[in-house]
Amino acid sequence: xxIYEARYQQYLTDLETALPLYLPxxxxxxxxxxxxxARYSLLGGGxxxxxxxxxxxxxxxxxxxxxxxxxACALEMIHTYSLIHDDLPCxxxxxxxxxxxxxxxxxxxxxxILAGDTLLNRACEILLATVSLDLPGSLQAARLIAAAxxxxxxxxxxxxxxAAEGKSIQLEDLRQIHKLxxxxxxxAPVMAAACLAGASSEITMILENFASAIGxxxxxxxxxxxxxxxxxxxxxxxxxxxxxxKSTYVALLGLEQARRxxxxxxxxxRKALADLDRAGLRTEFLSxxxxxxxxxxx
Ligand code: IPE
Ligand code: IPE
Ligand code: MG
Ligand code: MG
Ligand code: MG
Numbered sequence: 001x002x003i004y005e006a007r008y009q010q011y012l013t014d015l016e017t018a019l020p021l022y023l024p025x026x027x028x029x030x031x032x033x034x035x036x037x038a039r040y041s042l043l044g045g046g047x048x049x050x051x052x053x054x055x056x057x058x059x060x061x062x063x064x065x066x067x068x069x070x071x072a073c074a075l076e077m078i079h080t081y082s083l084i085h086d087d088l089p090c091x092x093x094x095x096x097x098x099x100x101x102x103x104x105x106x107x108x109x110x111x112x113i114l115a116g117d118t119l120l121n122r123a124c125e126i127l128l129a130t131v132s133l134d135l136p137g138s139l140q141a142a143r144l145i146a147a148a149x150x151x152x153x154x155x156x157x158x159x160x161x162x163a164a165e166g167k168s169i170q171l172e173d174l175r176q177i178h179k180l181x182x183x184x185x186x187x188a189p190v191m192a193a194a195c196l197a198g199a200s201s202e203i204t205m206i207l208e209n210f211a212s213a214i215g216x217x218x219x220x221x222x223x224x225x226x227x228x229x230x231x232x233x234x235x236x237x238x239x240x241x242x243x244x245x246k247s248t249y250v251a252l253l254g255l256e257q258a259r260r261x262x263x264x265x266x267x268x269x270r271k272a273l274a275d276l277d278r279a280g281l282r283t284e285f286l287s288x289x290x291x292x293x294x295x296x297x298x
Contacts, residue, residue: 008292012052018069038080041083049186050075056286067138078145082149087112089109094236103116120149144191153180168252169247171253179216214293220261226248
């Protein structure tokens, strides 16, 4: 195991310990079925890229773990809610997620919608509890996460993604969809860490460049994997984008050009890391993470 892998593993262990504590079980007879379904989706796998980014940047910038963890868990909850709703028949109509039947396949559509709502509301509670402790930067970080998940971020991107099905759109418009539907929730952990740390405007700008580049790269890679990956490794069905006539980098440009854009974005991210290095921050882990985002097969 490389040093990068060991550290990712440690972040995962910490997150897998914290997440269930932030969403405790609730008996069915007390209305807890959506909680059961939310736990099914939240605790049943996932790469945890967003909370790992948050913890890693908090470590980089000197934010203590107790201040960072609630933000990390709230973000993973918001992300998981977005996946549950994304998989619904009225959206991408998927049967498999994180190697298991999708939430609505396991619990039915109504409970899956409520499970998503549960995760979003729980995330709000966690963020508000943190803000009420008056930790430095916490209000700003919470606002930034809420905005990233909202209609000018992930939700807006999802709306544009659905509207672009079956249409031929310009690359610039597709880039914008990707930046919103996926980039926003990848940028949020990095920018939230910057708020919590009270980072300088110079460092914040470099972080923004890094996060924006890996956010776009992440969705381009997701588009590529839908065509090239193995369902078992990916934990979700492949070939769905073509079936749904989704506007993706692969559909618009072909595999080779999509890969070129991925490599370009990763190159931009690496330049930002070099800037962070020059500013005296240790970027070994982030460099490993950036390499992983280029090479990932799941
Ligand atoms: C999938 O996200 C949806 C996108 C925004 C591309 P991930 O690839 O991070 O999914 P999990 O969390 O690992 O399941
Ligand atoms: C989803 O993008 C982005 C979200 C906000 C959930 P996709 O629809 O491509 O994600 P997958 O491929 O289903 O994971
Ligand atoms: Mg989708
Ligand atoms: Mg989908
Ligand atoms: Mg996809």
